[in-house]
Amino acid sequence: MELIEQFALVNTPVFLKTVKMLLAVMYIIHLPYIGMLLGNTLFSLIFNAMDKQQPNGLHATFSRRLIDSVAFRKSISLVFGVLPLMVITLIYIQILQSGGASTTLFLIYSLVPIVLGLIAVNVYRITFSQRSYLSILIGAAGIGLLLVGYFVLIASVARFHEPDRWKFVTSLTSLLVSYNAIGNYLTFLMASLAISGAGIVFFIFKWQNDSENDTPEFQRYARQFGVIISLIFTLLIPIFLIFSFITLPDVAWSNSMMFSGILVIIVLAIISLVLTAMLQRNDLKYGISLFVLFIIAYSLLVITNAITRENSLVELSKTINLKGEAMLAELIPERGEVGSGLTDYARGEDIYKRICSTCHRFDKQIVGPAYNTVLGKYENDINKLVAFVSKPTKVNPDLPPMPNLGLKINDVEAAAGYLIKTYQEEYK
Numbered sequence: 001m002e003l004i005e006q007f008a009l010v011n012t013p014v015f016l017k018t019v020k021m022l023l024a025v026m027y028i029i030h031l032p033y034i035g036m037l038l039g040n041t042l043f044s045l046i047f048n049a050m051d052k053q054q055p056n057g058l059h060a061t062f063s064r065r066l067i068d069s070v071a072f073r074k075s076i077s078l079v080f081g082v083l084p085l086m087v088i089t090l091i092y093i094q095i096l097q098s099g100g101a102s103t104t105l106f107l108i109y110s111l112v113p114i115v116l117g118l119i120a121v122n123v124y125r126i127t128f129s130q131r132s133y134l135s136i137l138i139g140a141a142g143i144g145l146l147l148v149g150y151f152v153l154i155a156s157v158a159r160f161h162e163p164d165r166w167k168f169v170t171s172l173t174s175l176l177v178s179y180n181a182i183g184n185y186l187t188f189l190m191a192s193l194a195i196s197g198a199g200i201v202f203f204i205f206k207w208q209n210d211s212e213n214d215t216p217e218f219q220r221y222a223r224q225f226g227v228i229i230s231l232i233f234t235l236l237i238p239i240f241l242i243f244s245f246i247t248l249p250d251v252a253w254s255n256s257m258m259f260s261g262i263l264v265i266i267v268l269a270i271i272s273l274v275l276t277a278m279l280q281r282n283d284l285k286y287g288i289s290l291f292v293l294f295i296i297a298y299s300l301l302v303i304t305n306a307i308t309r310e311n312s313l314v315e316l317s318k319t320i321n322l323k324g325e326a327m328l329a330e331l332i333p334e335r336g337e338v339g340s341g342l343t344d345y346a347r348g349e350d351i352y353k354r355i356c357s358t359c360h361r362f363d364k365q366i367v368g369p370a371y372n373t374v375l376g377k378y379e380n381d382i383n384k385l386v387a388f389v390s391k392p393t394k395v396n397p398d399l400p401p402m403p404n405l406g407l408k409i410n411d412v413e414a415a416a417g418y419l420i421k422t423y424q425e426e427y428k
């Protein structure tokens with residue numbers, strides 16, 4: 001139906017597709033990175049605090065090595081952290097611009113604690129050598145801020161699955177009341193700890209310069225810790241993943257979503273086997289493959305999520321279209337009356353007030369543009385205006401398309417006549 005297309009969420013399908021692919025790529029870049037950052041900082045804080053309680057060279061070294069890891073280098077945190085996050089937010093605003101969801105606003109709120117959290121974690125890293133409680137406290141505050149920020153982000157995104165309930169999501173606390181959001185968040189946390197365990201095994205030994213000076217004792221300790229942490233949390237992921245699937249609304253389910261969900265679980269099973277083998281043999285041979293497997297698991301998770309979101313968005317655009325149709329059906333006056341067209345100003349005013357003014361004013365933009373900014377070009381060609389209103393075409397790329405109102409031609413004429421007259425007399 002033409003009307004449905006005109007209420008479509010975003011301008012062109014090709015554009016939308018590209019944007020969504022970009023979104024997936026950004027997540028695949030961002031999530032593993034932020035997971036390792038969270039995990040490394042958390043473990044570094046724990047070992048740091050343990051060492052302060054009871055000095056232990058091993059814990060102190062481990063804590064320092066964790067916080068020194070590549071994840072914290074400036075260029076890396078820009079490329080994998082800040083930039084993808086910006087792009088992700090912009091994309092959601094684009095996708096949801098006409099969905100009218102307050103969740104978009106929460107997405108933007110979530111950036112504040114995340115950015116503050118990143119700064120605090122960095123302060124912890126810089127002040128690490130002081131080994132002060134203040135430094136540990138700042139690091140812990142950083143973790144807290146990141147946990148809050150990512151909860152808001154993930155819960156807002158999870159809410160995209162429930163378009164019919166968006167209107168109830170008006171406060172931050174109402175974000176909490178979604179099992180699906182909580183399931184997604186816990187999945188994210190488990191995956192973060194699992195990949196940071198793998199990161200410890202992979203990065204600390206392969207990439208850090210001073211690894212040659214490590215004592216065999218430290219190597220064994222760190223490796224064991226990484227593998228065990230990674231194994232425990234990898235095994236926990238499916239529980240929360242399945243929970244988040246079960247709590248999805250029916251509209252989000254589809255065969256392809258099930259298929260990619262099952263693939264995730266298979267990859268997680270392979271990861272667990274690799275980790276078990278590493279634990280038994282005590283070597284690092286599989287470090288790289290382990291890491292690659294984690295990236296594959298993350299990619300599949302992102303794809304599964306994209307599919308469910310896609311399923312929900314289809315439902316959302318249907319909801320919006322139906323609302324639009326119902327609204328217009330109410331607004332459109334009885335037809336068939338033959339009036340005097342262009343100079344029937346009273347009728348024109350009536351149509352303006354009842355129909356056009358839902359979306360237009362003369363002096364300000366609401367849904368459609370302010371009339372005083374667009375009528376100039378129709379002033380000397382009223383037929384062009386009649387033609388536009390009878391069958392609107394896309395004009396301004398920053399605005400949604402105007403729907404075809406299905407008015408009788410003489411009603412359109414009356415509205416056009418009234419608009420031009422009012423424009424010339426009062427707004428020009």
Ligand code: HEC
Nearest residue numbers: 355356359367368369374389394395396399400401402415
């Ligand atoms: C459901 C909302 C809605 C209603 C109702 C509506 N319009 Fe619009 N109108 C829009 C939007 C959105 C645009 C911007 C379209 C674009 O730029 O592609 C627009 C654009 C216009 C423009 C500017 C076209 C241009 O060249 O830039 C005119 C003139 C106009 N509408 C007239 C009317 C008249 C007359 C009515 C009533 C008979 C009406 N509109 C009812 C949403 C609406």
